[in-house]
Amino acid sequence: MMKAYWQVTRAQLILFSRNRQVLFWSLVFPIFLMIMLGSFIGGDKKMGLNLSIQDQDHSIASKMLVQQLSQQQGIMVTEVSSIDDDKKRIQNGESRMVLVIPPSYGETLGKAVEASSKGEISANKVTELKLYLDKTNMAIAVPGMSAMNTIVGELNAQALKWKPAITVAGIALQAPDLRYIDFLVPGIVAMMIMSNNMNGVAGQIASWRERGILRRLQSTPLTSGTFIAGQITARLMLNSFQALIVLVVGFLVFGTAVKGSWLLLIAFVIMGTLAFMSIGFIIAGLAKTPESAGPIAGFVSFPLLFLGGVFFPIQNMPEWLQPVVKALPIAHLSTAIRQVMNVGADLGTLWTEAALLGGWLVGAFIIASYTFKWE
Amino acid sequence: MIEAKQLVKKYGTFTAVNGVSFEVNQGEVFGLLGPNGAGKTTTMEMIEGLRRPDGGTAIVCGYDTQTDLRRVKEVIGVQLQSTSLFDLLRVKEIIQMYAGFYANTLEIDPLLERMILTEKSQDRIKNLSGGQKQRLAIALALVHDPKVIFLDEPTTGLDPQARRTLWDIVLSLKNEGKTIVLSTHYMEEAHVLCDRICLMDRGQVVALDTPDALIRQLQFDNAIEFRLGEGSAFSSAGKDHEELERLLTLLRSVDEVKQVEVRNDTYLLYTDDLQKALTSWIASAATNHVFFTDLQTRTATLEDVFIHMTGRSLREA
Numbered sequence: 001m002m003k004a005y006w007q008v009t010r011a012q013l014i015l016f017s018r019n020r021q022v023l024f025w026s027l028v029f030p031i032f033l034m035i036m037l038g039s040f041i042g043g044d045k046k047m048g049l050n051l052s053i054q055d056q057d058h059s060i061a062s063k064m065l066v067q068q069l070s071q072q073q074g075i076m077v078t079e080v081s082s083i084d085d086d087k088k089r090i091q092n093g094e095s096r097m098v099l100v101i102p103p104s105y106g107e108t109l110g111k112a113v114e115a116s117s118k119g120e121i122s123a124n125k126v127t128e129l130k131l132y133l134d135k136t137n138m139a140i141a142v143p144g145m146s147a148m149n150t151i152v153g154e155l156n157a158q159a160l161k162w163k164p165a166i167t168v169a170g171i172a173l174q175a176p177d178l179r180y181i182d183f184l185v186p187g188i189v190a191m192m193i194m195s196n197n198m199n200g201v202a203g204q205i206a207s208w209r210e211r212g213i214l215r216r217l218q219s220t221p222l223t224s225g226t227f228i229a230g231q232i233t234a235r236l237m238l239n240s241f242q243a244l245i246v247l248v249v250g251f252l253v254f255g256t257a258v259k260g261s262w263l264l265l266i267a268f269v270i271m272g273t274l275a276f277m278s279i280g281f282i283i284a285g286l287a288k289t290p291e292s293a294g295p296i297a298g299f300v301s302f303p304l305l306f307l308g309g310v311f312f313p314i315q316n317m318p319e320w321l322q323p324v325v326k327a328l329p330i331a332h333l334s335t336a337i338r339q340v341m342n343v344g345a346d347l348g349t350l351w352t353e354a355a356l357l358g359g360w361l362v363g364a365f366i367i368a369s370y371t372f373k374w375e
Numbered sequence: 376m377i378e379a380k381q382l383v384k385k386y387g388t389f390t391a392v393n394g395v396s397f398e399v400n401q402g403e404v405f406g407l408l409g410p411n412g413a414g415k416t417t418t419m420e421m422i423e424g425l426r427r428p429d430g431g432t433a434i435v436c437g438y439d440t441q442t443d444l445r446r447v448k449e450v451i452g453v454q455l456q457s458t459s460l461f462d463l464l465r466v467k468e469i470i471q472m473y474a475g476f477y478a479n480t481l482e483i484d485p486l487l488e489r490m491i492l493t494e495k496s497q498d499r500i501k502n503l504s505g506g507q508k509q510r511l512a513i514a515l516a517l518v519h520d521p522k523v524i525f526l527d528e529p530t531t532g533l534d535p536q537a538r539r540t541l542w543d544i545v546l547s548l549k550n551e552g553k554t555i556v557l558s559t560h561y562m563e564e565a566h567v568l569c570d571r572i573c574l575m576d577r578g579q580v581v582a583l584d585t586p587d588a589l590i591r592q593l594q595f596d597n598a599i600e601f602r603l604g605e606g607s608a609f610s611s612a613g614k615d616h617e618e619l620e621r622l623l624t625l626l627r628s629v630d631e632v633k634q635v636e637v638r639n640d641t642y643l644l645y646t647d648d649l650q651k652a653l654t655s656w657i658a659s660a661a662t663n664h665v666f667f668t669d670l671q672t673r674t675a676t677l678e679d680v681f682i683h684m685t686g687r688s689l690r691e692a
Contacts, residue, residue, distance in 0.1 A: 007475030011464060018463040018499075211459035216515075219423055219453040220476040221445060375425075 004222050008230025009237075016238055026196045027242050031249050034188045037311070038181045038254055049075045049144055050096040052086040059106025066101075068151065075147060083132070090134050097144045098132040105129070109159055116160045136319070178342055185250040186341045187310040189243045190334035193272040194304060196242070197235060199297040201280025206293035209284070209375060218374040228372075232277060239273050240266065259344035265337065271357050272333040278364035279329075285371030309334045329360040376401045376436060376523055376554045377422060383430030384417050391417045393578040394431070399523075399556060404549050406569030407558040408677065414578040415558040416456055419525055422556070423453055436522055449477070452516030454509075456527040456558075462501035466492055466511055469500065470518060477519035489547075490514040491540065506537030513544065524548060526557045530564060542568060562677035574681060581684045589680045595633045595645040596675050599653060601667035602640050608664040613640055625663060630655035636682055643682075645675065 016022055051069065055062050070077040080086060086098045108127040131148055135141045208214050217227065250256040258265060280297065287293035307317065308330030317325050325331055336353040339345035347354065377399035384392040392414040399405040407415040420426040422433040424440040424447050432439060438446040460469055467483065474480040487493045490510040495503060503511065509529055516524055526545065530538040545568050548555060559565050565572050566586045574581040574589070582589055590596065603610050612619040619637070626635045626644060631652040636643040646652035649672055660667060 001476075003475045007472045011461065011468065011472045014468060015461060015463050212455055212457050213459055213461065215425060216453070216455055216460070219425055219448065219451070219455070220473065221448045222476045 001221075001226060004226050005230050005233075008222070008227055009233045012231060012234035013237065016234065022200070026192060026200070026238070027245065030188050030192045030242070030246060034184060034246065034250065035253060037184055038250075049147065050078070050094075051075050051144075052078050052080045052083065052096065052098045053101065054080050054083045054098070055101045056103045057101050057105040061106040061109045062101045065105075065151075065155070069099075072147065072151065074143075087132055090132060096133075099148070100130040100132075102127060102130070109155070112159045179254075181250070181254040182256055182342050183313065183338065184311070185246065185254070185256045186338035187334050188250075189246055189269070189337050190272065190308070190330060191305060191310045192242055192246065193239055193269060193333065194276050194308075194330050195301055196239060197273050197276035198280040198283070198301055199294070200235070201231070201277050202283035202287065202293045202297040203290070205281060205284035206287050206290035209373070210290040214374045224372065224374070228281075232274065235277060236270060236273050239269060243269055256341070258341045260340035261344075261346065264347060264350070265340045268333060268336045268340065268354075268357070271354070271361060272329075275329050275333075275357060275361040275364055278361060278368045281368035282364060282371055285368065285373060304328055304330045307331075309338075327356075329357055332357040332360075377405075377556065378434040379418070379422055379431070380433070381431035382418060382421050382428050382433060384414075384421060384426060385429045391578055392421070392428075395575070395578070395580055396431075397573050397580065397583055399554060401554055402549070402552045403570040404545065404555045404557060404568050406565040406572040407556065407575055408560070408562060408565040408569075408572050408681075409575035409581075410560055412577075413575040415575055416527055417578075418575070419527055419556060419558060423451060423525055424448065425453075449519070450522045452519065452521035452524045454512045454516045454524075454526045454529060456531075460500050460508070460511070460515075463499060465497055465499055466503070467496040469511070470514060473515045474518045480519050481517065483518075486514055486517060490544065504537070506533050506540060509533060509537070509541060510544065513541075517548075521553075523554045523556065526555060528558055528560070530559065530561065538564070562681070566677055572677065574677075574684060576681070576685045582680065586677060589677060590675050593645070593675055593680060593683055595647050597646050597649040597652075597672060598675055598679060599644040599646065599649070599656065599670070599672050600641055601670040602642070604666040604668040607666040625659065625665075626656075629659050632656070634683070638682070641669075643679075645679065 053066055053069065055066060066077065066079065069075055080098075083098050083100060086096060090096050090098065104127050129148070129152065131144070133141055133144050205214075247256075247258065279300075283297050283300065284293055287296055305311070307321070307325045308314075308328045309325070310330065314322070314325050314331060314335070332353040336345075336350050336357070339350055339353075377397075379398075380396050382392055382395045383390070395414065395418050397405075407418060409415055417426060421428045421431075422435060422440060424433075424444040427441065432441065434440070435447045436450045438444075438450070440447050464472070467487070470483050470486070474483065484493070487496050490513060492507065492510055492514060495507055500508065500511065513524075513526065513529065516526075529545070530541050533541065542564070545555060545557065549568075557565075557568060569586060571583065571585050572589060573583045582592070584592070603612070609618055609622040609625075612622045622642075623635055623637075626632060626642065629644065629652060631646045631648040632644045632655075633647065634645040636645070644652060644656065653672065659665075
C-alpha cells in the first residue's frame with residue numbers, strides 16, 4: 001500500500017529532523033571529527049613510507065642519494081643526526097624505516113665510477129647501507145626493502161655504466177600521492193553509514209518495541225514489509241543527504257574530490273545502509289531490553305571503527321589481524337568508497353568489495369527477518 | 376459481533392487466560408472487569424489478533440482472528456493499555472500517519488473536534504497531558520471508522536475530570552451504534568458505561584450479565600460497613616483467629632443480616648432490610664460492648680458482587 005509506505009517514510013523523516021541527538025551524532029559529530037582529525041593529524045601530510053636518514057658521509061654523493069630518496073613518490077624523508085630515537089620508535093611498532101649512510105659511501109662510489117670508466121672492475125670493498133625496519137610489519141618491510149633495492153640498483157647501474165636488460169614497469173593503480181584527508185573523508189562517510197544504521201536501528205527499534213509502539217502498529221493493517229520498506233527509504237534519504245554534506249565539507253575545507261562515478265558511490269552507500277540496517281535489526285531482535293540494545297551496538301561498532309579502515313589503513317594492522325579485518329563489512333565499505341573517491345575505481349576493480357558487502361547484506365537480512373519481532 | 380470460545384493463553388507454566396468464552400452483541404458496550412492480572416488485557420489482545428491463543432478461537436465480525444487477521448484489522452480500532460506514541464510527532468501528523476494505513480478514513484478535523492483535541496492539533500505528543508494522550512489514542516483507534524472498538528483501561532491513571540470526559544466520549548460512541556469492548560478495574564466505570572459486564576478473576580470468567588442483574592443476583596441490596604474503635608470488645612480480632620470467629624458469629628446473628636465479610640480491618644454486613652439490620656446491630660453492639668467507627672451504609676455495588684464471587688475485593692486482588 002503506497003499510502004502507508006509514504007506515511008511511514010514521512011513520519012520517520014520528521015522524527016529524524018526533530019531528534020537533536022540524532023542530528024548531532026549523525027551529522028555534526030562526523031563533520032567535527034573530520035575537521036579535527038583532518039587539521040590536526042595533518043591533512044596535507046602524505047601517506048606513504050616514513051624514512052629517517054642519518055647521513056654519516058656528508059659527501060656530494062650521499063647528499064644526492066638523500067635528495068633522490070626525497071623525490072621518490074611514496075617516501076617521506078626526514079634527516080636525523082642520531083638514529084637512537086627512531087630505532088626505539090620502530091621497536092615500539094611505529095611504521096618507519098631508518099637508513100644509515102656510512103662514511104665510506106662517497107669514496108666507494110667514486111672509486112667504482114673511476115674504475116668502471118677505465119673499463120676495470122673495482123676491487124674496492126662493498127659499502128653497505130644499513131636499513132633498520134620492522135620485518136614483522138609487512139606493510140613496511142616489503143615495500144620498504146623493494147623501494148630501497150630499486151634505488152640502490154639504479155645507483156649501481158649508473159656507477160658501473162651498466163644497462164639492465166630487463167626492467168619492470170610499475171603502473172600505478174592507486175594515486176600514490178594521497179594525503180591523510182583523502183583517506184579520512186571516505187572513512188568518515190563509511191563510519192556514518194555504519195553507526196547511523198546499525199546503532200540507530202538497534203536503539204530505535206528496541207525502544208519502540210519496549211514502549212509498545214510496534215505493537216500498536218501491529219494492530220493496524222500495516223504490514224511489516226511496508227513498515228521496514230519505509231524505514232529503509234527514510235534512512236537511505238538521510239544517509240545520502242549526510243554523505244553529501246560530508247563530501248561537500250571535505251571539498252570546501254580540504255579540497256577532497258570524488259574522482260570516480262557518483263552512481264557507483266551511491267550504490268555503495270545504499271548497499272552499506274541496507275547491510276548495517278539489517279545488522280541493527282538483528283541486534284534489536286536479540287537484545288533483551290532496549291537499554292541493552294544501544295551498548296551491544298556500541299560494543300559491535302567500536303572495534304569495527306578502529307579495525308575497519310575508517311581512521312587507519314588496514315595495511316598498517318598487524319598481519320595476524322588482517323584476515324579478521326578483511327572479513328568486516330565496514331572494511332569493504334570504506335575501501336570501496338575510498339577507491340571510488342580517490343582513484344576513480346570502477347565496478348570491475350571493486351567487484352570483490354561489492355560481492356562481500358552484498359554477502360553481508362543478504363546474510364544479515366535473512367537472519368534479521370528470522371529474529372524480527374513486533375513485540 | 377464478537378465470539379470468543381474457550382480462549383486459553385499460557386506463559387510458561389502460568390496460565391494467564393483459562394477457557395474464557397463470551398459473545399458481544401452489535402452496538403453494546405461490553406465490559407471486562409477484574410483486578411490487575413485477571414487476564415483482561417490478554418483476552419482482548421487475543422481477540423484483536425495481537426496474541427496467538429494456545430487454545431480456543433475468536434471471531435470478530437465473522438472473521439477468525441487466527442486465519443483472517445487482515446480482515447479483522449480493517450474492522451477493529453484498538454487503544455492499547457500503555458499508550459505510547461511517537462513523542463516527537465504532532466497530533467495531526469500522527470493521525471495522518473495512521474490514516475495512511477487504511478483504505479477508507481474519517482475526516483481528521485471533525486475527529487479532532489470530537490476528541491477535544493482541535494486546539495492541540497499542532498502540539499507535539501510529548502507535550503500532551505495524560506487525558507489528552509488517551510483521547511489521541513482513541514482518535515487513532517477511530518480514524519478508519521471501525522465497527523468494533525477495543526479500549527483497554529482507557530481511564531487508568533487519569534484525574535477524575537479527564538475520566539468523566541472519556542466516559543462522555545465512550546457513551547457518544549455507543550450512541551453512534553459502535554460495538555465497544557472496554558476493560559477496567561473501576562467498578563463504578565463499568566457500571567456507568569457498560570451494557571453487560573464480564574467479571575474476570577485469575578484468567579477465568581466469574582460472572583457475566585448486565586450490571587443491575589449482577590447486583591440483583593446477590594441476595595441483598597444494601598451493605599453496612601464499620602471498623603472497630605479503640606477499647607472495643609473483640610479489638611484483637613485482627614490478630615486472634617478465635618476472637619475473629621466469635622465476632623463473626625455475633626455479626627451473623629444480627630437480625631436481617633444475610634452475609635458477613637471482612638476486608639482488611641473493615642467489616643461488611645449485607646442485608647435486604649437496611650433499617651432493621653442497622654437498628655438491630657446498634658442494639659447488639661451496645662450490649663456486647665462493641666464500639667465501632669466509620670459506620671457507613673450503602674447500596675450493594677459490583678465490588679460486592681466481586682467479593683461475593685471470589686471472596687476477595689477488586690482493590691486487594
